[in-house]
Amino acid sequence: MPFEPEELPPATPPFFDDTAGDVWVPLYRHACTFGPDMFVDKMMNMVRNPNLNSSWLFRADIIYDDDPEAETSVESSTSNARPSPRDFTGIPRQRTLVRKLIPRNERRDQPLDQTCTFHRSESTTTPTRSLVLYIPHASSAPDLPFYHPKVRGIAHLHEWHPLQGSGSISVHFLPFQQDDLQDKKVRRTAYRLLEILHKHGQSSAAGYVKRVHHDVVIPQARFQDHYARLKNKYARQLVDSWAESTDPGKHVFEDLGIAAFLMELWADMYKDAAFPGFVDIGCGNGLLVYILTQEGYSGWGFDARARKSWAQFQTEASRSPSGQSLEQRLLLPSVVPGTTSPDAVQISPEAIHDGLFPPGTFIVSNHADELTPWTPILGAISQCPFIMIPCCSHNLTGEKYRAPPPRDKTKSKSTFASLVDWVTHIAEDCGWEIETEMLRIPSTRNTCLLGRRRTKDLDEVNMEALLRKYGGVEGYCANVAGLVKSGPRGH
Incomplete structure (x- = not known):
């Protein structure tokens, strides 16, 4: 009607x-x-x-x-x-x-x-x-x-x-x-x-049933009040001083929202324990790392290429190898054959990270593209909780990839819905219980997958078989090494 x-x-x-x-x-x-x-x-x-x-x-x-x-x-x-x-x-x-x-x-x-x-x-x-x-x-x-x-x-x-x-x-x-x-x-x-x-x-x-549910992990009022505080504190300064060619209106308010969600999440997770630090893999422009460290959370981020904005966002970080909050590093996971030698990608050892983090470190994977399907794997082998916010679809070799349709036949068969289900499946096979939160951020890519509880021990996961199940990793080193030579993405 x-x-x-x-x-x-x-x-x-x-x-x-x-x-x-x-x-x-x-x-x-x-x-x-x-x-x-x-x-x-x-x-x-x-x-x-x-x-x-x-x-x-x-x-x-x-x-x-x-x-x-x-x-x-x-x-x-x-x-x-x-x-x-x-x-x-x-x-x-x-x-x-x-x-x-x-x-x-x-x-x-x-x-x-x-x-x-x-x-x-x-x-x-x-x-x-x-x-x-x-x-x-x-x-x-x-x-x-x-x-x-x-x-x-x-x-x-x-x-x-x-x-x-x-x-x-x-x-x-x-x-x-x-x-x-x-x-x-x-x-x-x-x-x-x-x-x-x-x-x-x-x-x-007409029979419509709501399928998207917000505020499952963090109550709406807590998130919005925290977001409003961060926006009032940082938004104008960040928009006015934006150094990237991307739209500051999108990135600033999006990352302020993600930061508010993380801080409320961590308030719940670590209310009775010291915060273990975080690492933002594929950190892009570094804004999220900057906001979190400015708010007193120890942590750091890395990406295959540095960004212009890093100079203004760089702060001291107690959890990074060099003591800096933003570093240019290439992720070559220890579980990928052939990554033990830097000669395989002709990059100095100092510019490589093996994907092993101190146990308990909270892994942030925000629109990390090639690193998205690796996130639950890195979390499993390092015994680290994580969030991942998927965006562009890549397989474990770093190549662009169209994931199979979702297992739930009632869900959309779009490329994005397929990616979300595929990386969820990887996480479940790694032994993670996955919680889903639809973030209140100005982005259509607002699905947040949270892994903080295990369903099985790491020794029950055959990592070699898991990598084969999801397409293998042959060619990963060469593909990600190419990121260093290519221009940076918008994130």
Whole structure:
């Protein structure tokens, strides 16, 4: 069903009666084929995730919920967190929440408390009516932040005819003044709110099941709060001083997001132990290493070619062989035949790393291309946990490679989905339990594979047979030696 809403004329009577006598103005209406329960489900998802409706918002923190069975039922003791509900004739209130809207940039916009209420009337003779309200805790339009329309309240109404199996959805605003609704931005917001509800409701009615799940490893609030702190601290300086030819807007915000995720992950992993240090293999421009070391984490990174930005990102590092945080080194894993002699690739021994790290060192593999499928192998032979964020597809010889389709036939057969499944399979065969997190970063390559728990000991893994199973390593030395002579990639 395409989205073609009916724009309701200004003289349209209210669809429901506010017991306080205020007039809610209907703006747009659209037919729907999803019932009351699905409407409530979609609206609750939007209450918890206001970022679905506004790119200016990170999330909502639920600070009050009168549902005793709700997992997030927390009542704040602060006065502005108390609910400000409204009631309507013939549509009883069933649930009241207060959410705090968290903006992406708190230097520009302030958080806002908002009461959200759910109402429903059911009858055997009239349509079922479900109503969801957003009431901002603000006494006037100037008190509202930029991301909120300048109105006293927002309402979504769902009307359902069970015998016909059809209904309608509509959006209504409670203005401070009637003229407020003539503002184009206000009307555009109303249109957009109804469009998002229509999209999510109709998709579910058609059988759509969400397959991508965020915040599995690290809770959303912890990640976003940490990311906001790092962005405020580093973003402007890094963008203004960017030395590479690549887009600073992409790389800076992407690596700030990855750094925030890693720091929260490490806070969990090492809460009762000293941080063991990290190594970023295929570190590219070195930005991620710079952020992490600036934040007090010991570690280093290396790549086959140096980057222009290394000069400004170079810091002292206690975990690298030379004491520098960024080094030009070629990875020739000890398990690859013929790598024991540097003459095999005509490179000085000082420029080679054998892929063996101190046990426990956390391996970071961020868009490491040729080194991506090697990451779980290096983790296994060195007894090191890791994350890998796959990007371009290469096999164990370093050549470009189209991995076989995913084992799960319901998944996409794209090159990227195939790569993710293939490297996951390698990791599992190496004895790793793999956790998957879809990172909240500005990249379509945002799948993070985490290996921190073993399913079997290393002596149970036949590494020689594993390398053969995944295509062998013949030609690896020559292929990766060519990286030193070729120009650097964008990362």
